[in-house]
Amino acid sequence: MGSQNIDSGSLIVLHCIIHQEALCAKTINFQHVTNIPVKAVNFIWSRGLNHREFQQSMADIDAEYSDVKYFCEVMWLSKAGMLKRAYDLLEEIELFLDMKGDAIPELRDKEWRCDLAILVDITDCLSALNVRLQGKDQLINEMFSLIKGFQIKLRVWESQIRNQNPAHFPTLKNHDTSNLQYQKYGDKLAVLREEFSERFGDLKKHSQAIEVFASPFSVDVTAIPEDIQMEIIELQCNDELRKKFDESSVYQFYKKHVSVTVYPKLSAHARKK
Template sequence: MLERLYELREEVIIFLDSQQKAALHDKFKSDSFQIILAYLVDIFESLNAVNLKLQGKNIHIISHHDTIRTFMAKLDLWKHRIQQGNAASFRNLDSGLAHGNLDPELKILIITHLSSLKAEFTKYFPDIDDMRESWKFIRNPFQCEFADVAEEIQEEFLELKFNSTAKDEFNDLDLETFWIKYHSVYPLISHQALRVLTMFGSTYLCETAFSTLTAIKTKYRNRLDVEDDLRCALSNIKPRIQDLVSKKQCQVSH
């Protein structure tokens, strides 16, 4: 929405003038407002990109963790660049600046906002750095040392680490498939890995389920026992229609 507003800023100015909204017209037309609007477009674009990366059916909590840490690191980078008077990280802001110079007051305003945004992320994810080390063996057990895992699974971890076949398969399989495959061989360490990988990384799947339920259980089907229908709608397993049909007798004439 902000991006559309920024793209149509000249038209909006004309519209406010035609509607005789003098106060809004003068405020919207001012250079300071235009620059702040350009910054808001850029920062919300970045937040929306992070939000999209946190959605999807086949994304686990470790990838979410990496996405959040990356964005928090970018906030520090953007803050450092703004302090140097460099707005290259913000496309619309950089192109909207007169002579490419940041006003000192605007610079303070942006730095304060980026600092507040970093503080909010730190508040929501206080243990973001601690999780990185505790999940190290899950991401790649072949690049860890026995000291990186709990004492009760260290021996089993070493058996896995020096299993050359497992190491080759690790490069070809995704994390979930790899740990499921070796769960029967290395149950202790695989159990810990799968406990993490099966966590809900975000509310995306819950929201998807509620949306699907709303589509299935309408006011015309309010007495429907929705459990089986919902399971089919949410499952990633594709039904084998031909096999199912072959087991049913077609309606024949008497």
């Protein structure tokens, strides 16, 4: 592991992680899929009468859901909830549009439905990641761990899909998988994986600095910059502080237990996170 410069005197500057994740999500580019449910949902919501009639039709057949979700383009990840609801109500939406004389042929197409199914699964995963990234009091090391974990998941998903294994795509598994275009889906996941790698490259560059902050008692002293090595050695040999670290959150540990006088460089480093 090569040493990275840990400058305790300046802040680490990163692009907004949550915004970068949302931009990654936009690269999936399943426009031929998303345009159809967006068109259908917008038709239902476009007039009050259409919307009320659709809600009533859901009530009449005792559907699991009573309505479809409106899609806001500004909040891209709102698409995840809209797509899932649209998928679950495909039959009802198709029936309603037929009744209104505004049928959409794609809703009956098996390949298009499979494309929608995997898109539902992918956007659901992206949305779940987005929610976790917005958790309260998130520190940079926690967000970095979430991004690293998701990138590993993408590699696993891509490999499995290319090997005709949709194990982690529950919506897609509901379909006849004998004629699935696995390589096409693998290519989509590859694009998403590459986008994550590119957009979070600057975060990866700071991985060593983040490790020093998040795991000061287990970091390899010989692999970190010399200017902070002596403080880390002293810290790692302090059994009382090790116990405090195990019992506290990372934030509370640095705030309450790491002396600025004894560990000036480590304290300054922690303040950047």
